[in-house]
Amino acid sequence: MVSYVPAGRQVGNDAPAYYLRTYYEKTDIAGGFGNTTFPLNDIPGFTRGNRIGNPDLKPEITTAFEVGAELNFFENRASVDFSYYRNKSKDQILPVPIAPGTGYSSKVLNTGEVENRGIELGVRGTPIRTASGFTLELYGTYTKNKNEVIDIAGGVDQVTVGGISALTIVAAKGQPYGTFFGQTIKRDPQGRVVVSAADGMPELTDRAQYLGSYLPKWQASWGANMSYKGFSFGILFDTKQGNKFYSRTKDLMDFVGTAPETAEGGRDPRVWANSVIETEPGKFTENTSLTYDPNDWFTSKIPSGLHVIDGSYIRLRELSLSYRIPKYLLNRTPFGDASIGIFGNNLALWTAKENVYADPEVNSGGATNEQGFDFTAQPSLRNYGVNLRVSF
Amino acid sequence: MKLTSKRYIAKSVAATLAVLVLSASGCKKFLDVNDNPNLPEQVDVPLILPSAQAAIGHVLGNHFQIYGSIWGQYWTQSPYSSQYKSIDQYQPSSNNFDRPWGILYNDAYEDLEIILGYKGQEKYKQYAAIAFMLKAYDLQVITDAFGDAPLTEAGLGDQNLSPHYDSQQQIYDSIFSYIDQGQALIDNASPFLPGAEDLIFGGDMDQWTAFGNTLKLRAYLRIALKDPGKASAGIQALQGEPFLTEDAKISYTQTGGNQNPLNAEMIGLGGTQNLVASATAVNQMKALNDPRVNVFYRRVPATGIVTPVPQGSFNTTPDETISTPSYVVGARASDPLSALAPVKFISAAESYFLQAEAVVRGYLTGNAQTLYQEGITASFTSYGIEPGTYITDVVATWPATTEQQINAIITQKYFAMCGNQGFEAWTEWRRTGYPDFFVRSQASVLGAGLFPQRMLYPNTEITRNGNFPGLETVTTKMWWDVKD
Numbered sequence: 119m120v121s122y123v124p125a126g127r128q129v130g131n132d133a134p135a136y137y138l139r140t141y142y143e144k145t146d147i148a149g150g151f152g153n154t155t156f157p158l159n160d161i162p163g164f165t166r167g168n169r170i171g172n173p174d175l176k177p178e179i180t181t182a183f184e185v186g187a188e189l190n191f192f193e194n195r196a197s198v199d200f201s202y203y204r205n206k207s208k209d210q211i212l213p214v215p216i217a218p219g220t221g222y223s224s225k226v227l228n229t230g231e232v233e234n235r236g237i238e239l240g241v242r243g244t245p246i247r248t249a250s251g252f253t254l255e256l257y258g259t260y261t262k263n264k265n266e267v268i269d270i271a272g273g274v275d276q277v278t279v280g281g282i283s284a285l286t287i288v289a290a291k292g293q294p295y296g297t298f299f300g301q302t303i304k305r306d307p308q309g310r311v312v313v314s315a316a317d318g319m320p321e322l323t324d325r326a327q328y329l330g331s332y333l334p335k336w337q338a339s340w341g342a343n344m345s346y347k348g349f350s351f352g353i354l355f356d357t358k359q360g361n362k363f364y365s366r367t368k369d370l371m372d373f374v375g376t377a378p379e380t381a382e383g384g385r386d387p388r389v390w391a392n393s394v395i396e397t398e399p400g401k402f403t404e405n406t407s408l409t410y411d412p413n414d415w416f417t418s419k420i421p422s423g424l425h426v427i428d429g430s431y432i433r434l435r436e437l438s439l440s441y442r443i444p445k446y447l448l449n450r451t452p453f454g455d456a457s458i459g460i461f462g463n464n465l466a467l468w469t470a471k472e473n474v475y476a477d478p479e480v481n482s483g484g485a486t487n488e489q490g491f492d493f494t495a496q497p498s499l500r501n502y503g504v505n506l507r508v509s510f
Numbered sequence: 511m512k513l514t515s516k517r518y519i520a521k522s523v524a525a526t527l528a529v530l531v532l533s534a535s536g537c538k539k540f541l542d543v544n545d546n547p548n549l550p551e552q553v554d555v556p557l558i559l560p561s562a563q564a565a566i567g568h569v570l571g572n573h574f575q576i577y578g579s580i581w582g583q584y585w586t587q588s589p590y591s592s593q594y595k596s597i598d599q600y601q602p603s604s605n606n607f608d609r610p611w612g613i614l615y616n617d618a619y620e621d622l623e624i625i626l627g628y629k630g631q632e633k634y635k636q637y638a639a640i641a642f643m644l645k646a647y648d649l650q651v652i653t654d655a656f657g658d659a660p661l662t663e664a665g666l667g668d669q670n671l672s673p674h675y676d677s678q679q680q681i682y683d684s685i686f687s688y689i690d691q692g693q694a695l696i697d698n699a700s701p702f703l704p705g706a707e708d709l710i711f712g713g714d715m716d717q718w719t720a721f722g723n724t725l726k727l728r729a730y731l732r733i734a735l736k737d738p739g740k741a742s743a744g745i746q747a748l749q750g751e752p753f754l755t756e757d758a759k760i761s762y763t764q765t766g767g768n769q770n771p772l773n774a775e776m777i778g779l780g781g782t783q784n785l786v787a788s789a790t791a792v793n794q795m796k797a798l799n800d801p802r803v804n805v806f807y808r809r810v811p812a813t814g815i816v817t818p819v820p821q822g823s824f825n826t827t828p829d830e831t832i833s834t835p836s837y838v839v840g841a842r843a844s845d846p847l848s849a850l851a852p853v854k855f856i857s858a859a860e861s862y863f864l865q866a867e868a869v870v871r872g873y874l875t876g877n878a879q880t881l882y883q884e885g886i887t888a889s890f891t892s893y894g895i896e897p898g899t900y901i902t903d904v905v906a907t908w909p910a911t912t913e914q915q916i917n918a919i920i921t922q923k924y925f926a927m928c929g930n931q932g933f934e935a936w937t938e939w940r941r942t943g944y945p946d947f948f949v950r951s952q953a954s955v956l957g958a959g960l961f962p963q964r965m966l967y968p969n970t971e972i973t974r975n976g977n978f979p980g981l982e983t984v985t986t987k988m989w990w991d992v993k994d
Binding site for chain 2: 136139140141142143145146147148149150151152153154155156158159161162163164165166167168170215216217218219220221222223225278284286299316317324326414417418419
């Protein structure tokens, strides 16, 4: 059986509270580690807020097109669900960081146009169903999404949507939404690292570079459900591949020296592997002798771009086992139905090889445009539990 | 009770009407999330002035005090911790300047512009006069730290999201203009004088006149080596005008959030004592038997002596207990009295030294040696220190040539500013080359003979300003710096 979902529906989204106007706030000057807060000496003080409101805000509009098919076989023992979609979102409402020379640090804007297109595939099957009551069901989903920023309003090609000043998350024309933008180490045309003749450490790029997006190339999940007599067992895995994330955990671990990479070579001065020195403009000579001090590299010169790492992962998301108490045992009880089970969530995580730092799904930005941002967030938790379900 | 059908209809109609009436009147306002009920859109000027003053005070007293005092070789990074190692290595990064630049523009500059918007109203003229002075002061701090900076296109909000940078020369011209405009508005007999909300002078407009004159003097001397003609003309016009005889400062308390900004920063860092005494300043002060060395620094209790370490020697563990700067300058983390150290915008001592230098250069008439003595005396008085024979001894060695006299004045000014006006002291060293006893920091990553000459533009400008002019290196000199 094939079904067709009609195309072209529009959905709107409104602005968060208080984005239309600029306000004054009670003065609290944040110096970094210490503040000057009003009232100062019993004297009250207000200061112009740093976010410029926009009274002309328009709602965000997303126009979606989707076509799909749902196929069932073998008397519904197997099914395939497939859809292709293409969404365009316009006039996203964002508090965009702006240069402090303007007297403010952010402005609320309707910014441009983003396109998402991709496919979603789901399969489900029950390969085993025996007369004695054993069933095995397998299922899986696959999503591949391509995202591109088509245009940005206001005559600019790029707008910051989050991050910190040294490592911003931007919407840049021609790049996927949520691309990381920061300085990283310089490489020569052959990909070797250019080190400075003064200190043996990699040179930094003059300008910030695009370092990949927090959006994944593809995602998938797969799992199984088994049941036999009163027992049920379920297991679910999922994965996200190709996304990047910024880890402040890595930044701090490098800084204090607890990251494994800081201990390589016993922390003695050493030559940067596969490095070159720019002896003349455009001419790169292999570096085999100039050493650098890892302590200095990790505590001050290492650029934020090197803390943007592969966020791909596979996760054992859920495991559960339950037993439905046979009805005849419940005859004398007020319960009509009862089952008891154990479950576990977030039981195992396999991350990319270079990610020995944090769970890439943890996001310090909350449910905002700022994703893929581990700002020394708490580690994610493993849950175990027992549950008892009864009905009367 | 059974309701008859008629009654039932009536009741339901009444109920429906009630709901409609309530929703029509109350709901619209209640559900309007575009008006913030917690924050005002207009605020009275007396509430904004102290915010601008405290903002400048915070940067001057915290970030710039640290950079100025380390690069000015009063203090150095402790061997037992590491927060300011990169400053002593002369290798700061753009990250470090996001906050000071942000506070000086977002907080101070923007608030001052708003106050200046009221300069036509009699009720706020005196506030506008103060705002002009502070705008000039704010701009001088910004340009002396960073060089070229936004001015004509600054503070325009969304009218100009990518302000171009003006040259340091233009900024200095504007500084003189703003002070003039401010002084024109001053009227100490106005019925609308500010009160305690003027954190610096409590509304005493005569003091603000003196502040304006002293700031002009400081600014003209700053450009004097680059443009002697302009400096000469500007300073000669100040002949006979009043200069500051009292410190222009903000005082703080021990209440959380109201402490001296450097102290607040240290508390925020967990009370770690990152700053210790540098041998450069300490040994020179000790050589002259300067009693102030025991006030600006804390003597080691066991020996009763101020024991410093060489500048930038944090990689060497010292053999003995070393001294830290004292609570008097707000720099001793474990002493709660540090919270009370004031932040000085311009000090009385500085005012006298500026006048002395102007006389030596021939821009003002007067007795340079007397002014020199008054400057040193003001420094002792300001901290309640007994000078003993120090002042008479030092004044007796007043040298003969112009250049030596300038050296003497700037060096004594340097001692007076020890740990309490670090940024200005470092800036005057950049301008004049005095004092001449600075050493190369042992941790320096710069080439031989090179010192930091500026702070770096912040990341917030690099990544967000479409008209960012490009990073300058830390060793590029200021426009007004023509000294080798």
